[in-house]
Amino acid sequence: MIRADWIAADWGTSNLRVWAMQGREILAEASSDAGMNTLARDEFEGALLALISDWIDGPTDVIACGMVGSRQGWTEAKYQPVPCKPAGHMVAAPTQDSRLNVRILSGVSQATPADVMRGEETQIAGFLVQNPDFDGVLCMPGTHTKWARISAGELCHFATAMTGEMFQLLSERSVLRHSMGDGWDDAAFLAGLDETLSRPERIATSLFSLRASGLLNGEDGAAARARLSGLLLGAELAAMKPYWLGQEVALIGATKLNEIYQSALATVGLTVRAFDGTEMVLAGLAGAREAL
Amino acid sequence: MIRADWIAADWGTSNLRVWAMQGREILAEASSDAGMNTLARDEFEGALLALISDWIDGPTDVIACGMVGSRQGWTEAKYQPVPCKPAGHMVAAPTQDSRLNVRILSGVSQATPADVMRGEETQIAGFLVQNPDFDGVLCMPGTHTKWARISAGELCHFATAMTGEMFQLLSERSVLRHSMGDGWDDAAFLAGLDETLSRPERIATSLFSLRASGLLNGEDGAAARARLSGLLLGAELAAMKPYWLGQEVALIGATKLNEIYQSALATVGLTVRAFDGTEMVLAGLAGAREAL
Incomplete structure (x- = not known):
């Protein structure tokens, strides 16, 4: 039988992942497709309890990040403007079940050029727990890849490339799909x-x-698929040159995507360390819980 | 009662358009969604007859262009390599109905950079019937916009931008759809x-x-939609600079798309004439029929 000290939740647009935690140790994990865009406001609590109710007994902290804090989410955790300490702000979500003490981390916004993130700020915070003196650029590959300038423990500015979503649309839904293998x-x-x-x-x-x-x-078809990926990532790197040129860059993401970005950045002479996205988000959620 | 001298057909991926013709005069027109990608090889003849059988009596020429001549079409009309006279080659399609004498115009290919067209070559041929001495560049806006260098009655080289398809994918199927009005x-x-x-x-x-x-x-939302269109078209014009810089450019397309491209090209100092795509394809098909 699992009794969680607290619950970590990474709650995105299309998925919910939760972990039963004892301090920084993972006791158990679970996930469902109860993402933000499948839920009405009063359905979030039930979707959470469906995964965690066996793990909790008395009052329990739940620390969540991601789209669950958007305007269409459980409750809005307003964007914090850059420059800011990432994942340094959270709001309480209303609950019926008195055992739940739910806090949702705010995303980060930038006025010019207009940009937003929700979830990646928690990965950045987790990375900074482990690398408190990092001064450089974090690249977080994904559907929407984020590039973020970090200095003195703060997120200074960032930019988003829709490379992952473009690859998916072009390889699966455009005329190019006929050439993909x-x-x-x-x-x-x-x-x-x-x-x-x-x-x-x-x-x-x-x-x-x-x-x-x-x-x-x-x-x-394999060559066509890899070439499409290369063309899109080349355009991203051209756009992000001010981020990586002459900088220390680290990657936070899934292993396979990290490897693709590592090989791309190697062509411009950069050797970059890679960190696992899930580990970083858990470290960020744990840090936020400790700051409660 | 309509009796067609011959039949013109513009047969694309997702649509079939036919015209009952008397010389160069249109007697009637019809269309259906029996596009190339909805039909098996032995279904093309039926899809054609469904639209034209009332118009024909004895043996009748049918001149078709577009994806109907692709490898997955009625019968393959192999690409003609550049440089070539556009729409200068056709192949007979097999028929059961002895009234039908079907000819399909070949598309055009380019080895380096690899590129293909099917259908636009017939618009170019129609344009050249009306403007035989044109020396310059034709831009044909559409799902896949074609830019073609024309000299001495020949198509010399060309390039394709997927701007229309990208606009559709991004505005309808990407995260940007939430911002579109x-x-x-x-x-x-x-x-x-x-x-x-x-x-x-x-x-x-x-x-x-x-x-x-x-x-x-x-x-x-209207501003976001127009801005998306501008961003994509700006990237296209940047890529196509060798085509339009210092050239005489004419547009062949639908009125609305022509107007968008006209206003874009005006920003780089180009005044371009615009021609209707349907008129040009009909002129091209009529020219091919006269050459039979």
């Missing part, structure tokens, strides 16, 4: 990366060329 | 256009900024 081809990835990193304007014409190559030369 | 805002369109035309690498970061502006500043 399974697998991966490093050379094709690096060639695509180099093309748009050095000539970012090429992105507009190079995409359809993937389809034409498939039709005319029977280009391999 | 109806209507249009010229100033927002031109601001987006200028941003990526002058700094094409910005495309990677400027897209998510649309979403963030909506969240933080409550940016108007």
Whole structure:
């Protein structure tokens, strides 16, 4: 039988992940597809209890981050403007069950250029628990990849590239889907990366060329898929040059995405350390709980 | 009662449009959603007859262009490589009904950079019937916009931008859909256009900024939609600069798209004539029929 000291929750648009915690130790974990955009305001508490009710007895802290704190979430945890200490602010969510003491961490906003994050700030906070003196740039690959400048324990400014979502839309829903295959081809990835990193304007014409190559030369589907990834990531790196040029960069993400970004950043001479996204979010939630 | 001298057909991926013709005069027209990708090989003839059988009596020429000539179409009309006379080659399609004499126009291919077109070559041919001495660039806005260099009656080289498809995917299926509204805002369109035309690498970061502006500043949905269009078209114009810089450019497309491209090209000092896509494709099909 599990009795959680407290509950950690990473609650995004399409998924809910929870952990039964004892201090910083994980006792158990669970997840469901009860993401923010599937729930009405009065359904959040039930979706949470469905996963954690066996773990809790008396009054229990629940620390949550992600889209659960958006305007369409459980309760709005307003964005904190940069520069700020990441995950340094939270709000209480209303509950029926008196055992639950739910706190939701605020996201971070930037006025110019307009940008927002929800969830990544908690990963950054977790990273800073482990690397308190870090001065450099964190890159968090994902559906919407975030690049964040960190200095003196604060998030100074950041930018978002929709590279992951573009890859998904183009490879699954555009005319390019007919040319995509399974697998991966490093050379094709690096060639695509180099093309748009050095000539970012090429992105507009190079995409359809993937389809034409498939039709005319029977280009391999794995090569086409890797080349698409390279073209999109090259355009992202071209846009993010002010973030990575001459900086110390670290990655926070899933292993596979981290590896892709590591190989891309190696082509511009950067050796970057990679950290696991889940570990960082848990460290960030634990830090927020300790600050309660 | 209509008796067609011949039948013109513009047969794309998702639609079939046919016209009952007397020389170059339109007697009647019809359309259906029996596009290439909804039909098995032996279903093309039936889909055609469903629209035209009332118009024909004895043996009748049918001149078709578009994806109907692709490998997955009625019969493959192999790409003609550039440089070539556009719509200068056709193949007969097999039929059961002895009244039908179906010819399908070949598309055009380019080896480097790899590119293909099917359908636009017939619009170009129609344009050249009316403007035989044209020496310059034709831009054909659409789902996949084509830019084509024309000289001495030949199509010399061309390039494709997936701008229309990207706009559709991003405005309807990405996270940006939450920020889109109806209507249009010229100033927002031109601001987006200028941003990526002058700094094409910005495309990677400027897209998510649309979403963030909506969240933080409550940016108007019409402005967001127009700005998205401007950002994508600016990136296209940046990529296509070798096509339009210092050239005579003419547009062939639907009225609304032509107007958007005209206003975009006006910002770089180009005054361009615009031609209707349907008129051009019909002129091209009529020219091909006269050459039979």
